[in-house]
Amino acid sequence: MLTAQNILDTTKKTHPQVWKNKRTVTFLPTSVKEWRDTKGRKVKTVKGRARDSGGSGRPHNLEIDYYGRGKNAQVWVTCDCEYFQYNCEVALFDEDSSNIRWSNGEGYQEHGPNPDAAPRACKHLAYVLDLPGDKYPTKYRSKKIVDRDV
Ligand SMILES: [Zn+2]
Numbered sequence: 001m002l003t004a005q006n007i008l009d010t011t012k013k014t015h016p017q018v019w020k021n022k023r024t025v026t027f028l029p030t031s032v033k034e035w036r037d038t039k040g041r042k043v044k045t046v047k048g049r050a051r052d053s054g055g056s057g058r059p060h061n062l063e064i065d066y067y068g069r070g071k072n073a074q075v076w077v078t079c080d081c082e083y084f085q086y087n088c089e090v091a092l093f094d095e096d097s098s099n100i101r102w103s104n105g106e107g108y109q110e111h112g113p114n115p116d117a118a119p120r121a122c123k124h125l126a127y128v129l130d131l132p133g134d135k136y137p138t139k140y141r142s143k144k145i146v147d148r149d150v
Helices: 004-014 016-024 082-093 123-129
Strands: 025-036 042-052 060-067 074-079
Touching: 004 016, 004 074, 004 123, 016 025, 016 042, 016 123, 025 123, 042 123, 060 123, 074 082, 074 123, 082 123
Parallel strands: none
Antiparallel strands: 025 042, 042 060, 060 074
């Protein structure tokens, strides 16, 4: 599983335009939950809607599981935007940092959008992953640790 920092670095390096485009992204968290996975690890799941006023303006739903704090936390991510579907999902799945949910799960073509299969983020995920760890609204933060089967 990759860290938030790994994904941010790869995004900057392999598609700087995404990094630039994230400047106009806003994010509204709809739920933040803390729970433990079957291995007993603490996980913080952040779900919410991101939109880019400089892009289509359409809202996109994203989800991030943080295993740890800050940029060094390992993360599992997904976003329902097209960029994520075509550029990110399979490459991140190969690193155990996503699941196949939106794409057909096939690898990237030599002449496709991500020929090197670089595990990078869309602008929505890049924006949220780059937020400082304490930026989430506390009203969404649950103190309760619940057990959940994965
Ligand atoms: Zn996205």
